[in-house]
Amino acid sequence: MLWFVLVLAACSAVHGSMHELSMDSDGGNVQWVVENQNGSISVPGRVPGGVYSDLRRAGVLPDLLWQDNDVATRWVSYDNFTYSTSFQLRAEHLATRAANLVLLGVDTVAFVELNGRPVGAADNMFVRYVFDVKPYLKEGLNTLRVSFASAVLAAARRSARHYAAPACVPAVYRGECHANQLRKMQASFAWDWGPAAPGQGLWKSAFIEFYNSAVIRSVTTHITKEDKQWRLRVKVYLEMAGREETGELGARLALGAQGAVTVAKQVTLVARGDGTADAEIDMIVSENVVSLWWPNGYGAQPLYDLSVTFTSNSSQETSARSIHVGFRTVEVVEQDIAEVLGNTTQSTGLTFYLKVNGYPLFMKGSNWIPAHILPELGGDEDTVDSLLQAAVEAHMNMVRVWGGGVYERERFYRRCDQLGLLVWQDLMFACSMYPTDKEFLDTVRVEVEQNVLSLQHHPSLALWGGNNENEVALRGSWYTHPSEFDKYKAEYIKLYVDTIKPIVHSLDPGRRYVVSSPSNGLESEREGYIAANPYSPNYGDTHYYNYLADGWSFDIYPLTRFASEYGFQSLPSLTTLKTATNKSEDLSLDSEFMAHRQHSPNGYSFIESEMNRHLQLFKNDSKYFEKFIFYSQISQAMSIKTETEFYRQSQATWYTMGALYWQLNDVWQAPSWSGIEYGGKWKMLHYFAKSFFAPVLVSPRLHLTGKVDVYLLNDRLVPLLGGQLLVEVFNWTSLTPVDSKTYTVSAKPLSAQKQDITLDLWKQNKKEVFLRFSLKAEGVAESPMNYVFPVPLKDVVGLQKPTIQITVSHRIRLHSGETQHIVHIVTDRAVLFLWLEAPAPGRFRDNGFMLTQPYLRTAFLTAGNITTSELQKAITYQYYLNEIS
Numbered sequence: 001m002l003w004f005v006l007v008l009a010a011c012s013a014v015h016g017s018m019h020e021l022s023m024d025s026d027g028g029n030v031q032w033v034v035e036n037q038n039g040s041i042s043v044p045g046r047v048p049g050g051v052y053s054d055l056r057r058a059g060v061l062p063d064l065l066w067q068d069n070d071v072a073t074r075w076v077s078y079d080n081f082t083y084s085t086s087f088q089l090r091a092e093h094l095a096t097r098a099a100n101l102v103l104l105g106v107d108t109v110a111f112v113e114l115n116g117r118p119v120g121a122a123d124n125m126f127v128r129y130v131f132d133v134k135p136y137l138k139e140g141l142n143t144l145r146v147s148f149a150s151a152v153l154a155a156a157r158r159s160a161r162h163y164a165a166p167a168c169v170p171a172v173y174r175g176e177c178h179a180n181q182l183r184k185m186q187a188s189f190a191w192d193w194g195p196a197a198p199g200q201g202l203w204k205s206a207f208i209e210f211y212n213s214a215v216i217r218s219v220t221t222h223i224t225k226e227d228k229q230w231r232l233r234v235k236v237y238l239e240m241a242g243r244e245e246t247g248e249l250g251a252r253l254a255l256g257a258q259g260a261v262t263v264a265k266q267v268t269l270v271a272r273g274d275g276t277a278d279a280e281i282d283m284i285v286s287e288n289v290v291s292l293w294w295p296n297g298y299g300a301q302p303l304y305d306l307s308v309t310f311t312s313n314s315s316q317e318t319s320a321r322s323i324h325v326g327f328r329t330v331e332v333v334e335q336d337i338a339e340v341l342g343n344t345t346q347s348t349g350l351t352f353y354l355k356v357n358g359y360p361l362f363m364k365g366s367n368w369i370p371a372h373i374l375p376e377l378g379g380d381e382d383t384v385d386s387l388l389q390a391a392v393e394a395h396m397n398m399v400r401v402w403g404g405g406v407y408e409r410e411r412f413y414r415r416c417d418q419l420g421l422l423v424w425q426d427l428m429f430a431c432s433m434y435p436t437d438k439e440f441l442d443t444v445r446v447e448v449e450q451n452v453l454s455l456q457h458h459p460s461l462a463l464w465g466g467n468n469e470n471e472v473a474l475r476g477s478w479y480t481h482p483s484e485f486d487k488y489k490a491e492y493i494k495l496y497v498d499t500i501k502p503i504v505h506s507l508d509p510g511r512r513y514v515v516s517s518p519s520n521g522l523e524s525e526r527e528g529y530i531a532a533n534p535y536s537p538n539y540g541d542t543h544y545y546n547y548l549a550d551g552w553s554f555d556i557y558p559l560t561r562f563a564s565e566y567g568f569q570s571l572p573s574l575t576t577l578k579t580a581t582n583k584s585e586d587l588s589l590d591s592e593f594m595a596h597r598q599h600s601p602n603g604y605s606f607i608e609s610e611m612n613r614h615l616q617l618f619k620n621d622s623k624y625f626e627k628f629i630f631y632s633q634i635s636q637a638m639s640i641k642t643e644t645e646f647y648r649q650s651q652a653t654w655y656t657m658g659a660l661y662w663q664l665n666d667v668w669q670a671p672s673w674s675g676i677e678y679g680g681k682w683k684m685l686h687y688f689a690k691s692f693f694a695p696v697l698v699s700p701r702l703h704l705t706g707k708v709d710v711y712l713l714n715d716r717l718v719p720l721l722g723g724q725l726l727v728e729v730f731n732w733t734s735l736t737p738v739d740s741k742t743y744t745v746s747a748k749p750l751s752a753q754k755q756d757i758t759l760d761l762w763k764q765n766k767k768e769v770f771l772r773f774s775l776k777a778e779g780v781a782e783s784p785m786n787y788v789f790p791v792p793l794k795d796v797v798g799l800q801k802p803t804i805q806i807t808v809s810h811r812i813r814l815h816s817g818e819t820q821h822i823v824h825i826v827t828d829r830a831v832l833f834l835w836l837e838a839p840a841p842g843r844f845r846d847n848g849f850m851l852t853q854p855y856l857r858t859a860f861l862t863a864g865n866i867t868t869s870e871l872q873k874a875i876t877y878q879y880y881l882n883e884i885s
């Protein structure tokens, strides 16, 4: 039976005697054709896929991300495309009681016909559609057609009936209007960091399932610690072929060498009106036989296979599913701040922090946007893996999956489970008011139910967020007139509180659902869900962006309990920009190309003014554009370093417990807030994150008065005792310190501690010196050096052109399959932001160095094939200097 190809759909489904006929281009032997409305285009299509990808593959479209093709190809999103295929069935394949067409991802507005008969319609890309096709299947040739409507036109049509503000994204985004009318990736209609490309297609797998009794759709787990044991409540959600079915429901938890826990019971499933049923199994697991799951940086991430099987009594047919579980507890703690900070007049409000396995952990991380602007490409495994791996290397322990993208694929969360990245999962609502007509609420209900059920079991999943910035948008009248406040507030409550919240609570009772980000958490709820000031420093989380003050100054940042977004723009490297254009005139700040890519209404002026506060760039520099890129990355990296260290330090005084900067990744080659460029190249920011998120860090705070406070940050479960902190004063002209002093420092576990040190090293001329901080402590293998630059770098005296020698010695094959080349750097003077570039694909272990010692060793990691001597010849570098080089 060649055509019975087993599909490993989301959640590693393992099916017994039920059959699945794959409708995927790779999984089965079906061939799809995609046609536009008037028939002028008819090309091979792919499932999973999308029309932008298919037309590109067929040569109808150029590269979407090349030059201004995002706009030049926009006609695609106004046309209507039909995907069709045909497949053979034999009589015996039609013998099962149930036959469903399962579409795991439909983007977005579509109707489906089988053999010319309508079988269903779709309007939500985040929903799994299951259509009963039993009555329509026949022996021999069957044809399946999925006819899509232009999402842009469908959104406009809905808006005419159910308008919700805003109508359109700002004109400078060159995007489309009314994204909020459709349950489709909101960023498809353009964002400030991305182009519009509202596509159509089946973006996830499709198959026909044949069965007689029941099929398991989801398995949820509720894991609680009870004294010396774990209680694991497994809830199984099924769909039924008939009204009633009896059988055996079994669950098996594999414990590796320790054996397994197996529980089975007889159940009678009774289908509800919609054909669904559920059943529960409880397991008790002794705490001795499993190990705790920890976020990255605190321990390992052991995962245990849990397989669940339903075997029907009447047909002996089985349906099975396996998932991985991790044993850990996660709570979002919102308690009286006085209990932590003591009962002082400033102690008003609530904490907002994550307690994992009983420990309050500072969340370090970044915000995740889709890995590609085309949802069909956003699941690319290499891209997702390398981005998440990069997050781990930068000591992140949390990513926030932002509400304007998609609920990521199963694999994303599995990798987060394996890597120890906690996930703050937004529901997919962002920066808009949303309609609340019945049709909309009905589809949202299904969407939330399905996504909570499918993601809930992941140990990485930490909390749910109802939306991105919609509370603050309404409070601040971003899109609405203040007179419309009551109407929109009522709709806000109807959607996130009355509709969504009860669903999340009933399906996932153990996990916090915060209605919005930012919000005041419980306090927002007390204040009727739209707080007077959703940015309150005393409650919940905040988002903070300020391009008008000095980003390198500790004095500009407002206190918060949890910083869930903050950031600064920078430009991607020339190498990355050159993957979007080959016209040399485009590579200039005032080119149309660069204007096209900049969606900020203020253009490049904010980057420039931030940069000019500290760095000297002359307009007549022959390498102006190249330096602008480099300096923008320095400026971004230093600003986010400062802001992040400010939040980490503020754990001591304000119990700030999170710093997730905006944003981890990019969807195109353009100025953006990302730390990693489209294509995977790390900006200076991501290299800096490795240091500013280091588990043990000495973090000085320079005040405007010139006073320097010193904090010791210790994100470990053990105290840091008797650390030796060396503070050195360097003249910019020399690599030998002019003064130095050693202090003994300590910090409690999981703390930021301000040290009792008065730095009185200002006898010298501030323009001529800088401070270097380095720490040695038992049990601390590595703690990055840190610096204080007393005056803006453009004003320093004595920084001179260095002589730098870079050599590459031997190479080593790593377990990952990559090759590591050892790189040696020798200098005769202090060098600021030394930035190495290699032409081969790969990256340096560190980059953007402050060279304050004569010799430094690093490495270049590559999956490519370059010899040591080729690499040595090819490495180029840049650094910062107050003069035209």
Ligand SMILES: *[C@@H]1O[C@H](CO)[C@@H](O)[C@H](O)[C@H]1NC(C)=O
Pocket (backbone or CB within 6 Å): 036, 038, 039, 040, 075, 079
């Ligand atoms: C058919 O559709 C294509 C793409 O939308 C358009 O370029 C073409 O002009 C249309 N042809 C006719 C005859 O309408």
Ligand SMILES: *[C@@H]1O[C@H](CO)[C@@H](O)[C@H](O)[C@H]1NC(C)=O
Pocket (backbone or CB within 6 Å): 037, 038, 078, 079, 080, 149, 150, 153
């Ligand atoms: C797509 O369908 C809509 C609604 O039927 C229609 O208004 C529009 O003209 C169609 N687009 C094309 C390019 O035919």
Ligand SMILES: *[C@@H]1O[C@H](CO)[C@@H](O)[C@H](O)[C@H]1NC(C)=O
Pocket (backbone or CB within 6 Å): 246, 247, 266, 268, 313
């Ligand atoms: C189902 O089959 C099992 C084993 O054959 C039997 O013990 C059980 O009673 C049956 N259950 C029902 C409800 O028929």
Ligand SMILES: *[C@@H]1O[C@H](CO)[C@@H](O)[C@H](O)[C@H]1NC(C)=O
Pocket (backbone or CB within 6 Å): 336, 338, 339, 343
């Ligand atoms: C803080 O002090 C106030 C006034 O003295 C008192 O009412 C309150 O209970 C105290 N709170 C805590 C947490 O100790």
Ligand SMILES: *[C@@H]1O[C@H](CO)[C@@H](O)[C@H](O)[C@H]1NC(C)=O
Pocket (backbone or CB within 6 Å): 582, 583
């Ligand atoms: C630039 O790229 C375009 C599109 O790929 C190509 O047609 C053109 O020849 C290229 N021009 C140069 C100068 O390489």
Ligand SMILES: *[C@@H]1O[C@H](CO)[C@@H](O)[C@H](O)[C@H]1NC(C)=O
Pocket (backbone or CB within 6 Å): 618, 619, 620, 621, 884
């Ligand atoms: C470039 O401009 C700066 C500042 O206006 C000026 O001091 C310098 O002489 C100029 N250099 C060249 C090479 O023109």
Ligand SMILES: *[C@@H]1O[C@H](CO)[C@@H](O)[C@H](O)[C@H]1NC(C)=O
Pocket (backbone or CB within 6 Å): 731, 732, 733, 738, 764, 765, 768, 769, 798
């Ligand atoms: C820094 O070095 C220069 C050159 O040796 C010297 O003139 C200057 O006085 C030094 N400044 C300080 C503060 O040591």
Ligand SMILES: *[C@@H]1O[C@H](CO)[C@@H](O)[C@H](O)[C@H]1NC(C)=O
Pocket (backbone or CB within 6 Å): 865
């Ligand atoms: C890498 O280079 C070596 C030596 O030049 C060669 O033998 C090998 O085939 C190359 N491997 C790849 C993947 O290109």
